[in-house]
Amino acid sequence: MFDYKLNPIMKKIQFLAPLMALVLGVSSCDKGFDTLNVNPTAATSLNPAFLFNNALINSTYPGSTLIFEHPIVQQLFTPNSGIVAGGNFNIDNRGPTGANAALWQRYYRDNIRYLVEVINQTKSDANRSNLYNMARLWKAYSFMVLTDTYGDIPYTEAGLGYIGSNVVPKYDTQESIYNDIIKELTEASAALDAAKPTEAGEVVYGGNIARWKRFGYSVMLRAGMRLSKVNPTLAQATVQKAVAGGVFQSNADNAVLRNDANYQNQVGVTLNSTEAANYYMTGYFVDYLKSTADPRLASIAVRYVGAKSGPEQTAARANRDPAVQKGMPLGFDNGTIGARATADGLASFYDYSQLDRTRMGKLAAPTYFVTYAQTQLLLAEAVVRNWTTGNAADYYNAGVRAHMQQLGDYDATSLVSDANIATYLTANPYTAAKGLEQINTQYWIASFLNGPEVFANFRRSGFPKLTPNPYPGKEIKGSFINRLSYPDSEISVNSAKVQEAITRQGPDNLDTRVWWDKQ
Structure with a gap:
């Protein structure tokens, strides 16, 4: 019985021939294969x-x-x-x-x-x-x-x-x-x-x-x-x-x-979400506008009269009359502002004037x-x-x-x-x-x-x-940042x-x- 063995060159040809046929078949049957995975609706560059x-x-x-x-x-x-x-x-x-x-x-x-x-x-x-x-x-x-x-x-x-x-x-x-x-x-x-x-x-x-x-x-x-x-x-x-x-x-x-x-x-986003009840107009800003009878105060400020918490800052309490506006004084923190609010005749610090977040402070x-x-x-x-x-x-x-x-x-x-x-x-x-x-x-x-x-x-x-903010815990050496x-x-x-x-x-x-x- 004749024992036939392929030499190395013949082995390579035998192995490559089917592979080449496969490649040629794919090439002939699937024109545009190079763009097969390209999204035809995707932008290639932006205006x-x-x-x-x-x-x-x-x-x-x-x-x-x-x-x-x-x-x-x-x-x-x-x-x-x-x-x-x-x-x-x-x-x-x-x-x-x-x-x-x-x-x-x-x-x-x-x-x-x-x-x-x-x-x-x-x-x-x-x-x-x-x-x-x-x-x-x-x-x-x-x-x-x-x-x-x-x-x-x-x-x-x-x-x-x-x-x-x-x-x-x-x-x-x-x-x-x-x-x-x-x-x-x-x-x-x-x-x-x-x-x-x-x-x-x-x-x-x-x-x-x-x-x-x-x-x-x-x-x-x-x-x-x-x-x-x-x-x-x-x-x-x-x-x-x-x-x-x-x-x-x-x-x-x-x-x-x-x-x-x-x-x-973005300022409006902050004032109408997490910090809605946390930011107030300062006493200096409100007092300056009031001292000159500036009509812009009526456009800018609102005070939720009698509010004792954030949830109590409701439309029913909103007062935009410049005469009732009261700005928050500087130099106080969360632990001390309550007593100052009481001394100012307010229900709580939530009772100080704020930027009106339904107008100047709104989302739009x-x-x-x-x-x-x-x-x-x-x-x-x-x-x-x-x-x-x-x-x-x-x-x-x-x-x-x-x-x-x-x-x-x-x-x-x-x-x-x-x-x-x-x-x-x-x-x-x-x-x-x-x-x-x-x-x-x-x-x-x-x-x-x-x-x-x-x-x-x-x-x-x-x-x-x-006047420099008098809060005692400042990190700066000067008067202002x-x-x-x-x-x-x-x-x-x-x-x-x-x-x-x-x-x-x-x-x-x-x-x-x-x-x-x-x-």
């Missing part, structure tokens, strides 16, 4: 306009501004400790979910990265030049919020984790950041062109190029005034450039995000970023400093009037009537001898609920003249670059001043 809108929506201020910014400037306050401790007791609030990190995460993580991608996608596309320049303007605005809050931050290398694989960006000095912000505002504002595609789908101005230009120059005015202490020469030049370019002309130009059931006001309340009222008040200060022409009193009156009219956007019942506006301005006229104090105190009121801006302008101007500390998450993942910034800027605490906050 950069959608990314831009995502950045705009993520620019709303987080509820954490109630923990630091608003208590620091003595507008809103809680006597409670724990996760809401911060500006109310002049202590830091660090940790994985610390309030010091919320604005960073909201703006740097959920805003800047989208803007950087929009700019990257549109910078060479002539048909998207307006979107490119809108993104540059909003990026400049957003970085102002971040650097004003923290000081030195990643800027030139920010948002490049995906584009350039840089996950440990360097920290730039605030001075260099402001220099580039002014450059970006100058170039992008001038480059906007209504004759080109206007991006009607964006959610702030609906592609209105004239208003985007005025936004750019109004942010430039704000940037210039921010430098009034540290570099008056550059401040004046920047202000003059902004005025020449053309700033906001009316409330119709306001940079505002109109929230709704899907995209809610608009978020204002830059306003005509703020812009007019800054122009009034620029006149006082001889940096621009005009009449300071006229700008002052226009700013106050604009903010009172702006309140009607929150709710029809919040609108201040023309008659009440006229009465207020007559009773509280602009006085040149107290010009800077009056202007910036009005800016404090006009920036209510814009936590980062009211905090920044208070540090820059020194007004209003607040000067900046927020860097997030723990940033320190853990980018420690070397953070340490470079700390070495250059000063200790990572609440006392260190940012560059423009010169003593």
Whole structure:
């Protein structure tokens, strides 16, 4: 019997032949096999306009501004400790979910990265030049919020984790950041062109190029005034450039995000959920508005008269009459505020005045970023400093009037009537001898609920003249918090670059001043 054995080559052919047939069969019977597992309805790329809108929506201020910014400037306050401790007791609030990190995460993580991608996608596309320049303007605005809050931050290398694989960006000095912000505002504002595609789908101005230009120059005015202490020469030049370019002309130009059931006001979310019964208007804020018979108090405040608990803060107890409003005094905590409330003739601390969360504090309340009222008040200060022409009193009156009219956007019942506006301005006229104090105190009121801006302008101007919070357990050495500390998450993942910034800027605490906050 013949014993047949395959040699090695024949063995390979015998093994490969069926496999090749299988492959050829699959190839011939299933054209398009390479796309078999591709979802035909999935997007392969995103329209950069959608990314831009995502950045705009993520620019709303987080509820954490109630923990630091608003208590620091003595507008809103809680006597409670724990996760809401911060500006109310002049202590830091660090940790994985610390309030010091919320604005960073909201703006740097959920805003800047989208803007950087929009700019990257549109910078060479002539048909998207307006979107490119809108993104540059909003990026400049957003970085102002971040650097004003923290000081030195990643800027030139920010948002490049995906584009350039840089996950440990360097920290730039605030001075260099402001220099580039002014450059970006100058170039992008001038480059906007209504004759080109206007991006009607964006959610702030609906592609209105004239208003985007005025936004750019109004942010430039704000940037210039921010430098009034540290570099008056550059401040004046920047202000003059902004005025020449053309700033906001009316409330119709306001940079505002109109929230709704899907995209809610984050401060409103906080005030209508876990912290509904915990935040109150401060005694200083209420007393100041009452002392000048300011009609805005009726638009802002509510007091649940006789309430002894959160559940007793019912609509039946709600009283919006300015005469009955009583702000909560500072210097007390949860253990001591009860006795003070009794001494003030109240049923409990739940009986103090609150921000009306059915109007200005509601879920769908608009978020204002830059306003005509703020812009007019800054122009009034620029006149006082001889940096621009005009009449300071006229700008002052226009700013106050604009903010009172702006309140009607929150709710029809919040609108201040023309008659009440006229009465207020007559009773509280602009006085040149107290010009800077009056202007910036009005800016404090006009920036209510814009936590980062009211905090920044208070540090820059020194007004209003607040008495330091007397709570005895403060961690700061000075009278007021000067900046927020860097997030723990940033320190853990980018420690070397953070340490470079700390070495250059000063200790990572609440006392260190940012560059423009010169003593």
